[in-house]
Amino acid sequence: xxPLERAYRDHWARLLAILTAELRDLDAAEESxxxxxxxxxxxxxxxxxxxxxxxxxxxxxxAADRRRRNAVAARKLPLLIVDESEQPSDDRLxxxxxxxxxxxxxxxRVALTLRCVGGLGTRQIARLFMVSETTMQARIxxxxxxISQAGIPYRVPAGPELAARRDGxxxxxxxxxxxxxxxxxxxRLIRDEPAAxxxxxxxxxxxxxxxDDEVAALLALMLLHxxxxxxxxxxxxxxxxxxxxxxxxxxRDEIREALAIMRPGPPGAYLLQAAIAAEHATAARxxxxxxxxxxxxxxxxxxxxxxAVVRLNRAVxxxxxxGPERGLQLLEGLEExxxxxxxxxxxxxxxxxxxxRLEEAAAEYTRALALVGTVPEREFLQARRAEL
Amino acid sequence: xxxxxxxxxDERPWxxxxxxxxxxxxxxxxxxxxxxxxxRAHHGGFELAPSPTATTxxxxxxxxxxxDGPYAETVEQISGxxxxxxxxxxxxxxxxxxxxxxxxxxxxxx
Amino acid sequence: xxxxLLLYSATGAWAEASEQEQAAIMAEHEKxxxxxxxxxxxxxxxxxxxxxQGVTLRRSGGDALRTDGxxxxxxxxxxxxxxxxxxxxxxxxxLARACPEEIVEVRPVVESxx
Numbered sequence: 001x002x003p004l005e006r007a008y009r010d011h012w013a014r015l016l017a018i019l020t021a022e023l024r025d026l027d028a029a030e031e032s033x034x035x036x037x038x039x040x041x042x043x044x045x046x047x048x049x050x051x052x053x054x055x056x057x058x059x060x061x062x063a064a065d066r067r068r069r070n071a072v073a074a075r076k077l078p079l080l081i082v083d084e085s086e087q088p089s090d091d092r093l094x095x096x097x098x099x100x101x102x103x104x105x106x107x108x109r110v111a112l113t114l115r116c117v118g119g120l121g122t123r124q125i126a127r128l129f130m131v132s133e134t135t136m137q138a139r140i141x142x143x144x145x146x147i148s149q150a151g152i153p154y155r156v157p158a159g160p161e162l163a164a165r166r167d168g169x170x171x172x173x174x175x176x177x178x179x180x181x182x183x184x185x186x187x188r189l190i191r192d193e194p195a196a197x198x199x200x201x202x203x204x205x206x207x208x209x210x211x212d213d214e215v216a217a218l219l220a221l222m223l224l225h226x227x228x229x230x231x232x233x234x235x236x237x238x239x240x241x242x243x244x245x246x247x248x249x250x251x252r253d254e255i256r257e258a259l260a261i262m263r264p265g266p267p268g269a270y271l272l273q274a275a276i277a278a279e280h281a282t283a284a285r286x287x288x289x290x291x292x293x294x295x296x297x298x299x300x301x302x303x304x305x306x307x308a309v310v311r312l313n314r315a316v317x318x319x320x321x322x323g324p325e326r327g328l329q330l331l332e333g334l335e336e337x338x339x340x341x342x343x344x345x346x347x348x349x350x351x352x353x354x355x356x357r358l359e360e361a362a363a364e365y366t367r368a369l370a371l372v373g374t375v376p377e378r379e380f381l382q383a384r385r386a387e388l
Numbered sequence: 389x390x391x392x393x394x395x396x397x398d399e400r401p402w403x404x405x406x407x408x409x410x411x412x413x414x415x416x417x418x419x420x421x422x423x424x425x426x427x428r429a430h431h432g433g434f435e436l437a438p439s440p441t442a443t444t445x446x447x448x449x450x451x452x453x454x455x456d457g458p459y460a461e462t463v464e465q466i467s468g469x470x471x472x473x474x475x476x477x478x479x480x481x482x483x484x485x486x487x488x489x490x491x492x493x494x495x496x497x498x
Numbered sequence: 499x500x501x502x503l504l505l506y507s508a509t510g511a512w513a514e515a516s517e518q519e520q521a522a523i524m525a526e527h528e529k530x531x532x533x534x535x536x537x538x539x540x541x542x543x544x545x546x547x548x549x550x551q552g553v554t555l556r557r558s559g560g561d562a563l564r565t566d567g568x569x570x571x572x573x574x575x576x577x578x579x580x581x582x583x584x585x586x587x588x589x590x591x592x593l594a595r596a597c598p599e600e601i602v603e604v605r606p607v608v609e610s611x612x
Contacts, residue, residue, distance in 0.1 A: 081586045103443040103587055105456040142440060149441040150606055151499045153586035392546060396569060432542060434581060435608040436502055442605045443587065445594040452595055459506050459603040460572050471544065481553050490556045492569040495547040
């Protein structure tokens, strides 16, 4: 990585956050900082003694130039509301919480977070979410306009608000992560880029909120999932289930890191999910998996979230711990809540197969095939059905 | 009696309008409000920012859901309102006919 | 900043409510208004009669086409509104949460600078 790329990776978010607070204008801050980096392309080498300070000065100068030139033009958008009385904290937190504000739609939060906090280019983000660059640019522009016009404040939420808002941020990061981990459509099942970006963002957040158990848990969860990336598909791109994965292809160092980050705490949603992932990660072989423990964790998670998907996963775990019949019982009636989810009929099919109810299993595989989105998963289901 | 005159309509023409068109429309509004003031019929009003700036808060059974955007994602949106004093709905409608936009008129309660 | 809190309630809910229910609703609004006054946040507001009695004028060329009744085919209709003063959107949303209505649209008011 050349010094400029390194400077970008290390300093983009922090510099943008500082500039946004100073200028009270996210758009102007982003443009000025982008210009500063562009000017560094020709000005460096030699590398300045203090690259971030150089960049910040350059950006401030650009912003001042721009303001002078626009002085005659009418003020376009209202200034950001920045609470000066707030205790000093890392401006990056204000930036993250603003980009993830609940008054912005999820897809907008994702785009804005990747652009402003992640420092990704618009074209890169567009590619990650398979939309055109124009669409993504428009989305980001509209977001900045809403922040300004609606008076979304540039600050870290205080007191009782903080937990709910933090959950909102974690939801955005997890959405970015899962976009890569299990792409909804298309040829490849895993795209590394979104997952790696999400992990980088989660690391940043964990550094900024070191006492927050749920933030740490989300980072651990992502690391544990991502550690299995090279075992999830085989050489031919076919899906390999958890039970059949070659565990020697799991990234043990990443698993160790995740386990070291996890710490006991009140059972939040991410902590429970991380604990489940940790059970899988610490089982030397599939047969060593502590399914009763996992079933119990899923029960807690279901009680906490009421999620139908969690119920589905719990049923699978219960089937492993107490037999397919028990698992099927938990799946009863779930299609009302998950009518378009291919994993539901797929799970039923698997349990029916284990019970020797092959005709019913085939029917369920067929149902699943009608709903499945990715090529590897389709091929997997077809193969399973053919085996019956 | 008081009546609410809601300015409603497609937001796109305004969003796409240039400074001259906007100036002209504001002038029309100025004339409308002056007319109301002259008839001692004006009881306040505001222009609202466009619907993309809206945030909708829904509450149900203890749960609160916050979403980006207006209550309804319809083409017709409220862009502002004026409250007028009028003897009857018919008079309110007559006043509304002079408002430089499409209007929805409702009687104010209480 | 000034915000409009647009209140949307199910059509007919008010008309179908008993006298006691209506009184209770009005009491909640009085409480909310008092809260706004206490915080120096009240700028204005109105309750509206039902949408069935509304009239809509739509311009078409030089003519105005009149329709009687609600102006949109939505499940809920505008039942009233408040105009509030709030430091930022978070404060406005907090007020919307305290407002005794199931659906509240929070929209910034355009404050003319001249």
